Amino acid sequence: MTVIIRTVAELREVVRSWKAEGHLVGVVPTMGALHDGHLSLARRAKAECGRVITTIFVNPKQFNNPDDLKKYPRSEDADAALLRWVGVEVVFCPSPEEVYPEGFVTTVSVGGVSEPLEGALRPGHFDGVATVVAKLFGMTQADRGYFGQKDWQQLQVVQRLVADLNLAVTVVGCETVRDPDGLAMSSRNVRLTAAGRQRAPALYAAMLAAARDVRSGLPQDQAMAKAAAAVMAEGFESVEYIELRDAETLGAVVDLGRPIRMLAAAWLDGVRLIDNIAV
Numbered sequence: 183m184t185v186i187i188r189t190v191a192e193l194r195e196v197v198r199s200w201k202a203e204g205h206l207v208g209v210v211p212t213m214g215a216l217h218d219g220h221l222s223l224a225r226r227a228k229a230e231c232g233r234v235i236t237t238i239f240v241n242p243k244q245f246n247n248p249d250d251l252k253k254y255p256r257s258e259d260a261d262a263a264l265l266r267w268v269g270v271e272v273v274f275c276p277s278p279e280e281v282y283p284e285g286f287v288t289t290v291s292v293g294g295v296s297e298p299l300e301g302a303l304r305p306g307h308f309d310g311v312a313t314v315v316a317k318l319f320g321m322t323q324a325d326r327g328y329f330g331q332k333d334w335q336q337l338q339v340v341q342r343l344v345a346d347l348n349l350a351v352t353v354v355g356c357e358t359v360r361d362p363d364g365l366a367m368s369s370r371n372v373r374l375t376a377a378g379r380q381r382a383p384a385l386y387a388a389m390l391a392a393a394r395d396v397r398s399g400l401p402q403d404q405a406m407a408k409a410a411a412a413v414m415a416e417g418f419e420s421v422e423y424i425e426l427r428d429a430e431t432l433g434a435v436v437d438l439g440r441p442i443r444m445l446a447a448a449w450l451d452g453v454r455l456i457d458n459i460a461v
């Protein structure tokens with residue numbers, strides 16, 4: 183049975199009873215408007231944990247753009263139905279006041295890995311993410327937390343947060359789920375026009391081509407510039423970045439022996455798409 187819980191007190195009560203029964207508890211943090219990407223995280227959590235909580239909370243603190251927050255898709259009833267189908271035990275849907283009651287003043291700020299790319303382009307975003315994720319770990323007392331590789335930099339920020347604060351949770355990074363044409367699933371995709379949706383897979387295609395170019399010896403800068411040009415030729419409004427970075431620190435690639443990630447952000451139809459691949 184799937185139960186919807188809205189208060190921290192009730193959640194703590196349920197988790198206390200699960201732990202007393204010896205269950206491993208998994209948490210899948212989301213902002214709702216669920217798609218198969220989210221459900222893949224929930225299924226993985228179900229396979230690995232005795233009890234699973236999916237959280238649905240559109241966290242105002244991580245939106246640097248008020249318009250983006252206002253337009254963020256919300257579909258709680260449909261989300262609950264999908265989670266019931268996957269069999270998660272609890273859907274935790276707190277109100278903003280429950281998460282940030284009067285008097286709340288703490289901000290968790292992860293250095294280093296939070297600073298470039300998304301951190302530079304969305305000021306305050308990762309402070310908002312780190313703060314709410316730390317709170318969700320505290321509220322759920324989860325043993326395992328499931329995050330998507332689609333938000334690669336976020337995943338590295340969460341790993342750093344857990345390591346630096348010695349949080350007793352294991353972070354599990356899950357593969358990006360894509361539509362058949364290659365577009366990474368994202369809640370914001372519903373805001374694309376039909377024509378934009380047709381063009382959107384060009385981002386992933388350009389990244390795959392750039393990875394092939396780099397492997398066959400084209401200098402990094404030229405390969406990334408070629409990819410950006412290919413995306414613009416498909417009618418994207420702008421490319422914020424297509425870059426190769428150290429996969430863990432998100433710093434510049436200096437050691438070719440370490441894992442490298444290509445990360446991109448681009449605007450299409452007024453929607454900001456992000457993606458990343460291993461190189």
Ligand SMILES: Nc1ncnc2c1ncn2[C@@H]1O[C@H](COP(=O)(O)OP(=O)(O)OP(=O)(O)O)[C@@H](O)[C@H]1O
Nearest residue numbers: 212213214219329330332333358359367368369370
């Ligand atoms: N296509 C995907 N494959 C795997 N995991 C995903 C995918 N999309 C989102 N996730 C993961 O689901 C969790 C919740 O993400 P979130 O609710 O922000 O959804 P989203 O689709 O990324 O929405 P948006 O990017 O528009 O904010 C995050 O850990 C995120 O990385």
Ligand SMILES: CC(C)(CO)[C@@H](O)C(=O)[O-]
Nearest residue numbers: 211212213241311314333
């Ligand atoms: C991890 C998260 C749920 C925190 O609000 C959010 O950033 C997301 O949906 O990726």
Ligand code: BAL
Nearest residue numbers: 213244245307333336
């Ligand atoms: N999926 C990452 C959360 C955000 O874009 O705000």
